[in-house]
Amino acid sequence: MRIKETDVRICTGTACFVMGGADLLLLVEELAERWEPRGITREMIEGCIHISGSPCIGHCRESGLRPPFLTIDGQLIGEATLEGVLAYLDASCLDQTV
Amino acid sequence: MLTQKNQYTYLRRELASKLLKLYRSGSLLEKIDRIPVDMIPKDQAYSRCCIYKDRAMIRSRLLSLMGVDLEQDDDEVSLLSTCAGRALQEPIAPLPVLTVISTGCSSCMTSQYRVTELCRGCLARPCMTNCPKDAITFVGNRAFIDTERCVNCGKCRDVCPFNAILYIPVPCEDVCPVGAIRKDLAGQVSIDRAACIDCGRCARACPFGAIVERSQILTVAGKLTGPDHVTALVAPSVDGQFPGTLSQILASISSLGFDSVIEVAEGAGKTVEAESKELVERMAQGEPFMTTSCCSAYLSCVRKHIPQLKDRVSHTRSPMSYAAEAARARRGDTFTVFIGPCIAKKQEGAADPHVDAVITFEELAACFLAWDIDVRETEELPGEPEQLPRGFAVAGGVARSVAAALPPALKIRTEQIEGLTKKNIALMKSWGTRPVDADLVEVMCCEDGCIGGPGCIVDARLSKRRF
Numbered sequence: 001m002r003i004k005e006t007d008v009r010i011c012t013g014t015a016c017f018v019m020g021g022a023d024l025l026l027l028v029e030e031l032a033e034r035w036e037p038r039g040i041t042r043e044m045i046e047g048c049i050h051i052s053g054s055p056c057i058g059h060c061r062e063s064g065l066r067p068p069f070l071t072i073d074g075q076l077i078g079e080a081t082l083e084g085v086l087a088y089l090d091a092s093c094l095d096q097t098v
Numbered sequence: 099m100l101t102q103k104n105q106y107t108y109l110r111r112e113l114a115s116k117l118l119k120l121y122r123s124g125s126l127l128e129k130i131d132r133i134p135v136d137m138i139p140k141d142q143a144y145s146r147c148c149i150y151k152d153r154a155m156i157r158s159r160l161l162s163l164m165g166v167d168l169e170q171d172d173d174e175v176s177l178l179s180t181c182a183g184r185a186l187q188e189p190i191a192p193l194p195v196l197t198v199i200s201t202g203c204s205s206c207m208t209s210q211y212r213v214t215e216l217c218r219g220c221l222a223r224p225c226m227t228n229c230p231k232d233a234i235t236f237v238g239n240r241a242f243i244d245t246e247r248c249v250n251c252g253k254c255r256d257v258c259p260f261n262a263i264l265y266i267p268v269p270c271e272d273v274c275p276v277g278a279i280r281k282d283l284a285g286q287v288s289i290d291r292a293a294c295i296d297c298g299r300c301a302r303a304c305p306f307g308a309i310v311e312r313s314q315i316l317t318v319a320g321k322l323t324g325p326d327h328v329t330a331l332v333a334p335s336v337d338g339q340f341p342g343t344l345s346q347i348l349a350s351i352s353s354l355g356f357d358s359v360i361e362v363a364e365g366a367g368k369t370v371e372a373e374s375k376e377l378v379e380r381m382a383q384g385e386p387f388m389t390t391s392c393c394s395a396y397l398s399c400v401r402k403h404i405p406q407l408k409d410r411v412s413h414t415r416s417p418m419s420y421a422a423e424a425a426r427a428r429r430g431d432t433f434t435v436f437i438g439p440c441i442a443k444k445q446e447g448a449a450d451p452h453v454d455a456v457i458t459f460e461e462l463a464a465c466f467l468a469w470d471i472d473v474r475e476t477e478e479l480p481g482e483p484e485q486l487p488r489g490f491a492v493a494g495g496v497a498r499s500v501a502a503a504l505p506p507a508l509k510i511r512t513e514q515i516e517g518l519t520k521k522n523i524a525l526m527k528s529w530g531t532r533p534v535d536a537d538l539v540e541v542m543c544c545e546d547g548c549i550g551g552p553g554c555i556v557d558a559r560l561s562k563r564r565f
Contacts, residue, residue, distance in 0.1 A: 012341035012474050018463040019108050022556045029559075053341060056472050082103075 002095040003040065003048040008085075011069040013056025021068030023082050027051055034086060038094070049093065099273055099303055102557075106307045113137075113156070114315060114461060117163050118468030121319050126186075130178045133160060151201070155307075158199040162310040165190040165317065168197045169288075182316070189317040192456075195296045195444045196289055202308035205285030206268040211248060211255055213241045216262035225254035225263065270300040270309060275520050276403055295398035297518060297543050298441030298552035311441050311552075314455040315464060321433045321455075322355035322465075329425045330356040331418060331453075333438035334363045335491035335548040338561035339459045340466070345478040350471050351437070351462070352479070358425065358432065363486035365421030366392075366499070370487055373414040374503035377510070377538055385410075386533035387513075390496050392416045394446035395543035399518055406530025410539075417490060418443060422452035437462050439491075439551030442543065458553025492565045493547035497540035510537040517545040 010016075010024045028051060032042040060067045065078025072088060116133055120126040134153035138144070144152050158168055160178055164185040171190075213225075219239035226234045226241070233247035234254060241263070243254070255263040270287060271279040278293035279300060287308060289300075301309045321328045330351050337344045352359045369392060380388050391397060391412040400407050422434050436447050436456045447456035466473060489495030493516040501510055513536035515522050526541075544550040546558040554561070 013472050014340065014463065014466045014474075017341050017473075018111055018460075018467065018555055020103065022560065023103055025560055026557065053474070055475055 003044060004093045004095065006049050006089065006093050007071075007073050008049060008051045008089075009054040009071045010051065011055075011057050011059070011067070012053040013060065013067075015060045016056070016068035019067040020081065021070075024068060024070060024080060024085065025053075026082060027085060030082060030086060031089065034090075035094075049089065099299065100269060100305055102302065102554075104305075106305070110159070110307070111460060111464060111467075113159055114163055114313070114464030115467035117160060118315060118319055118464050121316065122323070122468050126182055127179045130160065130182050133178070155199065155202050158202065159307070159310065162197055162199070163313045163315060165192065165312050165314055166197075167194065167312060168199055168310075185316050186320060189314070190312075192312060192314060192444060192448045194289075194291055194294070195311055195441060195448075196294065196298070196301060196309055197312055198287055198289060199308050199310060200286060200288075202306050203285075203287045203304075204306045204308070205281075205287075206270075207281070207285045209250060209268045209272060210245060210266050211243055211250060211252060212264050212266055213243060214262050214264055215240075216260050217241050217258075218260055218262070220259070222259075224257040224259070228253045228257045269303040269305060273299040273303040275299070275518050275523055276399065293402060295395045295402060295518070295543075296442040296445045297395040301441065302552045311444065311458075313457070313461055314444075315457055315461045318435050318455050318457055319465070319468075321435075327357045327429055327432045328355065329358040329360060329429070329432045329434045331360050331362050331365075331421045331425060331434055331436045333418070333436070333440070333491065333548065334361065334366065334486070334488035335439045335551065335554070335561070336437065336459060336462075337488065337491070338549070338564035339439075339555050340463070340473040342474040342476065343478060344564075345483055346473055346476045349479045350466060350473045350476045353471055353476065354465050354469050356435070358429070360421055360425055361484075361486055361488075362417045362421045362436070362438070363488045363490065364424065365417035365419065366487045366490045368420040369414055369417045369490075369496075370499045370503050373412050374500045376412055376414055377500065378504065378508065381508075381510075381537060387529075387536050387539055388412050389539040389541050390500070392490065392496060393442070393541055393543050394440070395442035395518060396541045398442065398445070399523065399543075403523060404526050404530075407526060410529070416446065418446065418453065419450055422450060426452045439544075439548050439554045441552050458551075459555050460553050463555055489565060491548045492562065493542050493545075493550075494540065495547060495565070496542075497538055500538060512536055513539045515539060515541040516547065518543040 031045050059069045068080050069078050070080045120129050134156040137156055138149050138152040146152055161172055217240045231247045231249055233244045235242050276293050276295055278290045280288045280290050301311055336347055340347050348359050377388050389411050391414050400411055418436050425434050433454045436453055439459055444456040447453035487499045497512040513534050549561045550558040
């Protein structure tokens, strides 16, 4: 199975971190567990899904959305939850045709 | 236990930071009465019976954040601004630590197993066969549990092939390891102070947030913005509770206005030294075993529920106590604030002449938000962090530190109690007559140790990586 190269940036500003962002940092572990039955290893995930922490991007002040924030390939997601991100990556990263 | 990934957790954090933001901007008295209305506006869907009840809950939570003992000192009439004015003028005595929002209690009645309509009255009826108390009868082809006989063992649920039997818990009661949760005839909760060990589990387990810890954040904020010298005593478990390095976290605490930031791990050094010396002495005298003494909930538990272990508990003081004493020795008039993962430490701190206030990491986070401090963007403290026994923060860490400080020739057997559960307390009670086969027993009230404490921000699975 092919995994689409994806860039995930998790805001590590204090507000995001405290309002649930800390849980997002378990993303790799959770992905590895979730995709293991499809024969995808953690190494494969780390090779394709580039997860990084980003300094506060200021959305907690500017947008009407609530923290925590992250971006997936530049697209902003507010009130992010681990479950929501997992479902998103399921749909966008896994090549279902193979 | 209720997962801490829930809406109430975020509400608690948001309210604390809102309160402190108003305080910092100098508009607390002017604007605090608006918070319940702003948070629960007219057109919002309500979560209890109506917006007015939701607002009343917010009011109670704000009072607890100001330190008010809701059961004793809330007349239900005073405006939040009046209460805030009072709290600012004179700090409120912090005990008892836990207080009940009585109208918030959903009056869960009793924990019980109940047969649902999924029961098909099958031929095999394993529920009936496996019930040790003959509590199951069949009425109209459906199982029925006689609550007089039922002992809540759950065997019927485990064996039902249709998952037709449900356990209906009372969350606060289920997590309380010492039976301190009381219910009146209407199911309203109260805390039996004589039995409570301040572990704080009930405050995190109630899905309605009806049991809350009283906070000292307003007092601390007052000191931080005032002329007094203020010292932060930071528990080692702080590492990993915020993004960034330990040095950045300590620097952020400093930038809140603390004149001195001391790691409690410094005090842990003294605890290790004294406790290892004590262990050698006790072993030489042929005593059966010794337990650690740094966990305040455990000390209360022994005092109130396991008197047979009284003589087995080390007399060594906690790292917080040593660190606070050292802070005072450096500067006699400093106001000391312990910052940790713990609710029980609020009780220990109130009894310690060298500790002036105790706040949790969650309350610290509210300060960072109100002061607009981004931990990961804060410059590190100059110099390399000192080598200190920070391993105290995780289960097993205290025993390891003490064992490592013993004379090299002395090999000891250690045992670990990780989590003061009903089961573990029963086990420890049995040690009164049949001593455990160990020399040193480390007891931590919380699973995973302090990093699993009720005042933590981060899932222990994540923070564990730092230790």
